[in-house]
Each structure stands twice: as structure tokens, then as C-alpha cells.
Amino acid sequence: MVASFSDWMRERSEPDWTQVIAHPFTDSVFYGAVPDNLMRSYLVQDYQFLDAFVALLGAALARADQYASRLRIAGSIAVVTSDENTYFQRAFDALDVPDEDRTEPALDPATVAFRDLMFDTAERGSYPEVLTVLTVAEWTYLEWASRAPQTLPESFVHAEWVSLHNSSEFRAWVDWLRSDLDRVGGELDERDQARCLRLFQQATHLEQEFFDTHW
Ligand SMILES: Cc1ncc(CN)c(N)n1
Numbered sequence: 001m002v003a004s005f006s007d008w009m010r011e012r013s014e015p016d017w018t019q020v021i022a023h024p025f026t027d028s029v030f031y032g033a034v035p036d037n038l039m040r041s042y043l044v045q046d047y048q049f050l051d052a053f054v055a056l057l058g059a060a061l062a063r064a065d066q067y068a069s070r071l072r073i074a075g076s077i078a079v080v081t082s083d084e085n086t087y088f089q090r091a092f093d094a095l096d097v098p099d100e101d102r103t104e105p106a107l108d109p110a111t112v113a114f115r116d117l118m119f120d121t122a123e124r125g126s127y128p129e130v131l132t133v134l135t136v137a138e139w140t141y142l143e144w145a146s147r148a149p150q151t152l153p154e155s156f157v158h159a160e161w162v163s164l165h166n167s168s169e170f171r172a173w174v175d176w177l178r179s180d181l182d183r184v185g186g187e188l189d190e191r192d193q194a195r196c197l198r199l200f201q202q203a204t205h206l207e208q209e210f211f212d213t214h215w
Pocket residue numbers: 046049053137138141207210
């Protein structure tokens with residue numbers, strides 16, 4: 001394999017990958033043009049995504065094969081549960097999201113499918129498999145947010161959703177995720193690499209469905 005393991009999986013996840021990172025929903029976020037009702041439904045569902053995502057980070061922490069990886073993952077859990085969580089609370093206030101939609105909203109099919117994949121991988125997946133799903137979730141977000149223009153919209157709900165995902169810290173986190181996935185994935189046999197690829201493709205497809213639902 002000449003390309004890295006993560007690049008190899010990304011190349012085999014087209015056309016979904018490109019459709020996610022260039023999704024019209026993201027262009028609309030760049031210009032503060034997502035109508036409130038759509039931004040509200042997207043963020044309400046994404047907060048439920050986040051719950052399962054944090055569980056998946058916890059599984060990565062538990063299943064990592066070395067302390068250096070655990071330390072890096074712990075740092076990301078700290079960011080997601082502080083800066084990102086606070087963003088959601090402020091956005092919910094700005095968008096007048098009622099309490100029940102913050103804690104127990106009716107879930108869209110795309111949210112259910114993504115949560116199922118993450119909880120299932122958290123429970124049963126190997127460390128490379130857990131890293132695969134985390135990498136898709138973070139790398140796709142880095143890639144779409146990296147396409148943002150220099151000037152962000154005035155609305156913090158839109159602007160911070162971009163800046164949370166294109167900061168140098170977030171890029172370093174995605175670079176690390178990919179390098180750890182390349183490290184442990186490169187040592188897998190063909191059958192286990194194929195299992196990671198299937199998860200990568202499934203997660204990429206679900207990212208697309210998630211955006212489509214709110215567009
Ligand atoms: C659906 C989805 N995918 C990825 C991310 C980035 N953690 C997110 N917030 N939401």
C-alpha cells in the first residue's frame with residue numbers, strides 16, 4: 001500500500017466523501033444563510049450525535065494500545081465536553097430551543113443510524129475500528145470547514161460552527177487521528193483492513209445523509 005491507510009480508505013469512499021465536504025449545507029453556513037429552523041434542527045440532532053461521539057471517544061481511550069494515544073484522546077474529550085458543549089448551549093439559547101429538544105428530541109433516521117454505528121463500534125470495535133469512525137467524523141468536518149472564506153458571518157451560531165472545525169488545534173487533532181489510524185491500521189491483515197474500510201464508507205455515507213436531512 002503506497003498511500004497511507006487513511007488516504008486509501010478515503011479514496012475508496014468516493015463519491016460520498018466529496019459530496020460531504022462540499023455539501024451545499026456547509027456553503028450556506030459560511031455565509032450565515034442557513035435559515036433558523038434548519039440550523040435549529042441540525043444542531044438539535046447534532047447534539048445527540050455528540051453524545052454517542054463522546055462515548056466513542058471513551059471507547060478509544062479504553063482500547064488504545066499505548067499511553068501516548070490515551071493522553072491525546074483525553075485532551076480531545078476535554079475540548080468536546082467544554083468548548084464545543086458550551087457552543088451548543090449558547091446556540092440553543094440564541095435559537096430558542098426548548099428544554100425537551102436539548103435533552104430528548106425525536107431523532108431523525110440519519111441521527112439514529114449514526115448513533116447506532118457509533119454505539120455499536122464503541123461496544124464491539126477494535127481500536128483501529130473505533131479510530132476509523134472517529135477519523136471520518138473529524139476529517140470530513142475539517143475538510144468542509146477548511147473551504148470557508150476568510151470572512152465569517154456575523155452570526156456566532158454560523159461563524160463558530162466553522163471556527164470550531166478549522167482551527168489549528170482541530171487540524172492537529174485530525175492529523176494525529178489519521179497518523180494513529182495509519183500506525184495501527186497499517187499492521188492489520190487484509191480482512192481487518194477491509195472491516196475498517198467498510199466502516200469508513202458507512203460513516204462517510206451517514207455524514208452525507210446527516211447533512212441532506214437538514215437541507
Ligand atoms: C454529524 C457530525 N459529524 C461530525 C461532527 C464533528 N465532530 C459533528 N459535529 N457532527
